[in-house]
Amino acid sequence: MNFRLPMTAMATLLAGSVAIPAHADDISVTVVNGHPPVFLWVKHLTETFIPTVNAKLEGTEHTITWSEAYGGTLASVGGELEAIEDGLAEIGVVPTVFEPTSLPLQNVSYFTPFGTSDPQVVIGAVDRLHRDIPGMIESWEKYNAEYLGGGFALDNYLLMTNFPVTSIDDLNGRKIGAPGPAVNWLEGTGAVGVAGNLTTYYNDIQTGVFDGTIVFPTAAAPAKLQEVASHILITDFGAQYAGSLVANKDWYDGQPAEVQEALRAGAEAYTAAYISEQNARVAAALKQMEDNGGTITKLSDEERARWAAALPQIADVWAKNADGQGLPGSEVLDAYIGILKEAEVPLARDWSQR
Numbered sequence: 350m351n352f353r354l355p356m357t358a359m360a361t362l363l364a365g366s367v368a369i370p371a372h373a374d375d376i377s378v379t380v381v382n383g384h385p386p387v388f389l390w391v392k393h394l395t396e397t398f399i400p401t402v403n404a405k406l407e408g409t410e411h412t413i414t415w416s417e418a419y420g421g422t423l424a425s426v427g428g429e430l431e432a433i434e435d436g437l438a439e440i441g442v443v444p445t446v447f448e449p450t451s452l453p454l455q456n457v458s459y460f461t462p463f464g465t466s467d468p469q470v471v472i473g474a475v476d477r478l479h480r481d482i483p484g485m486i487e488s489w490e491k492y493n494a495e496y497l498g499g500g501f502a503l504d505n506y507l508l509m510t511n512f513p514v515t516s517i518d519d520l521n522g523r524k525i526g527a528p529g530p531a532v533n534w535l536e537g538t539g540a541v542g543v544a545g546n547l548t549t550y551y552n553d554i555q556t557g558v559f560d561g562t563i564v565f566p567t568a569a570a571p572a573k574l575q576e577v578a579s580h581i582l583i584t585d586f587g588a589q590y591a592g593s594l595v596a597n598k599d600w601y602d603g604q605p606a607e608v609q610e611a612l613r614a615g616a617e618a619y620t621a622a623y624i625s626e627q628n629a630r631v632a633a634a635l636k637q638m639e640d641n642g643g644t645i646t647k648l649s650d651e652e653r654a655r656w657a658a659a660l661p662q663i664a665d666v667w668a669k670n671a672d673g674q675g676l677p678g679s680e681v682l683d684a685y686i687g688i689l690k691e692a693e694v695p696l697a698r699d700w701s702q703r
Contacts, residue, residue: 374410374411374412374605375411375412375413375414376411376412376413376414376604376608377413377414377416378413378414378415378416378439378440379415379416379417379418379423379437379438379439379440380394380398380399380415380416380417380418380438380439380440380441381418381419381423381424381429381432381433381437381438381440381441381442382394382418382419382424382429382441382442382444383419383420383421383424383425383426383427383428383429383444384419384420384426384444384547384548385419385420386419386420387571388547388568388571389501389567389623389626389627389630390442390444390501390591390592390623391419391420391442393619393622393623393626394417394419394442394619395417396622397615397618397619397622397623398594398615398616398618398619399415399417399615401611401614401615401618401619402611402612402614402615405607405610405611405614405615406607406608406611409607411605411607411608411611413608418438423437423438424437424438424441426444426447426546426547426548427444427447427448427546429441429442429443429444430443430448430451430452430492430494433492433493433494433595433596433597434492434493434494434597436493436597436599436600438597439596439597439600439601440497440594440595440596440597440612441594441595442500442501442592442593442594442595443494443592443593443595444591444592445500445590445591445592445593446459446503446528446529446530446531446589446591446592447528447529447546448529449529449530451492452488452489453488453667453670453671453674453676453678454478454482454484454485454488454671454676454677454678454681455475455485455488455590455593456529456530456590456667457475457478457590457667457681457682457685458471458474458475458502458587458588458589458590458685459529459530459531459533459589459590460530460533460663460664460667460668460682460700461587461664461682461685461686461700462506462531462533462534462586462587462657462660463585463586463587463653463656463657463696463697463698464587464588464689464694464696464697465587465588465689465692465694466504466505466585466587466588467588467694468501468502468503468504468588468624468627468628469502469624470588470689470692470694471502471587471588471589471590472499472500472501472502472590472620472624473688474590474685474688474689474692475500475502475590475685476498476499476500477688478681478684478685478688479496479498481684482677482680482681482684484676484677484680484681485681488676489593489595489598490598493597493598493599494595494596494597494598495595495596495597495598495601495602496593496594496595497593497594497595497596497612497613497615497616498594498613498616498617498620499593499594499616499617499619499620500590500591500592500593500594500616500620501591501592501620501623502588502589502590502591502624503565503567503568503588503589503591504565504566504567504588504627504631505565505566505583505585505586505587505588505631506531506563506564506565506584506586506587506588506589507563507564507565507566507569507581507582507583507584507585507586508525508561508562508563508581508582508584508586509561509562509564509569509574509575509578509580509581509582509643510523510525510560510561510562510578510580510582511554511560511561511577511578511579511580512560512561512580513580513646514561514580514582514648515646515648515649515652516652516655517538517539517652517655517656517659518539520535520538520539520540521538521539521540522539522540522541523539523540523541523560523561524540524541524543524558524559524560525540525541525542525543525559525560525561525562525563526543526544526545526549526550526553526554526558526559526561526562526563527542527543527544527545527562527563528544528545528546528547528563529544530667531563531586531589532544533660533663534563534586534660535563536660536661536663537659537660537661538656538659543558543559545559545562547564547568547572550562550564550572550574551572551573551574551576551577554574554577554578555577561578561580562574562578563586565589566630566631566634566635566638567627567630567631567634569581569634569638570633570634570635570637570638571634573641574638575638575639575641575642575643576641576642579642579643579644580643580644580646581635581638581639581643581644581645581646582645582646582647582648583645583646583647583648584648584653584656585648585653585697594615594616594619594620596612653697654697657697657698658698660698664682664700664701665682665700665702667682668681668682668702679702682700682701682702683701683702686699686700686701687701
């Protein structure tokens with residue numbers, strides 16, 4: 350007698366005796382930044398962000414295959430936001446300092462110079478603004494970007510020149526390179542501000558395009574800027590919020606909750622590791638430049654106050670310009686200064702509108 354089980358019965362028997370493994374989901378992710386890995390905000394993508402995300406995904410059904418695109422291989426400095434918006438990269442560190450038009454709110458610290466010298470205070474303040482003021486998040490969403498939290502701030506900015514400076518009077522007629530909105534810090538001093546970035550400062554000073562630059566120690570040292578601008582003036586312009594970790598929003602929204610949580614955990618770990626190494630590097634960077642031909646001096650408190658007072662109302666103009674675009678510029682400005690005051694930061698100038 351030829352007996353045959355119905356197909357449904359056969360399937361039931363097989364299901365009961367054979368365990369069908371869950372499908373492992375491997376996700377391809379490209380991470381972008383225009384600067385090379387010598388800079389800390391790139392270095393800790395490789396050393397901290399990626400390993401943290403991988404660790405958080407252990408034990409889940411998800412893994413990530415990473416492609417790291419740094420140093421202009423996918424996007425040049427200032428081109429990261431467009432790369433994220435267009436989906437050329439899923440994740441990136443966007444240097445907001447080079448996006449003063451697209452992301453004006455994220456540049457609030459650059460329009461309030463002579464504030465805190467502590468990068469941790471600055472990062473904490475801007476992260477709080479993202480939590481408290483919807484317009485901060487909406488600024489990213491306009492460019493199809495998802496703010497992952499944290500980011501990076503640059504250590505206390507100083508002035509490096511190929512001529513000695515003891516007073517703002519010494520700057521009259523001199524050409525000084527500065528990143529994005531930091532050009533505003535030269536208004537009222539008689540200097541001519543020229544927009545630039547870390548990838549060009551050395552050659553620009555060497556060839557006479559600039560006479561000096563506004564820069565921060567942990568980038569100036571590896572770039573060996575003391576070779577072309579040996580006069581290093583501690584001006585205490587303050588630490589500055591300079592970039593955020595973001596993801597392409599369309600891509601991010603399509604990811605499982607476990608992946609989203611891992612990315613945010615990675616961003617948090619990235620920021621903490623960046624700050625820790627940055628703090629350790631500042632003193633070493635200054636010593637390295639001094640040992641290799643640099644001369645370090647400090648601007649007097651009187652001259653610092655004079656410089657701050659000489660600047661026009663750059664914060665007020667910035668805030669009102671943002672307000673005119675339908676952005677909460679004045680709200681962000683007053684909230685940021687309020688956070689600094691809560692932290693008992695001594696301000697050379699109170700930029701708030703209250």
